[in-house]
Amino acid sequence: MANPKRKQSKRRSALRRAANAFKAPQFARDADGSLVRPHRVNPKTGMYRGRQVLDVEV
Numbered sequence: 001m002a003n004p005k006r007k008q009s010k011r012r013s014a015l016r017r018a019a020n021a022f023k024a025p026q027f028a029r030d031a032d033g034s035l036v037r038p039h040r041v042n043p044k045t046g047m048y049r050g051r052q053v054l055d056v057e058v
Contacts, residue, residue, distance in 0.1 A: 027035040031050065036042045046054030 025037060028038045030036045030042050030045070030047065032045065034042065034044060041048045041053055044056065046052055046056040
């Protein structure tokens with residue numbers, strides 16, 4: 001079985017972990033101007049791609 005030739009440095013491990021860090025979610029403007037996640041139903045209005053897909057009670 002293959003073994004590493006040298007110990008991986010702390011800096012190299014930290015750089016690898018930093019590349020996998022969570023990113024802030026992206027937002028898009030809806031037709032009414034509210035911010036929503038792309039490719040998802042707007043929870044406030046129930047609209048998706050210009051169509052009413054959920055009945056939202058006010």
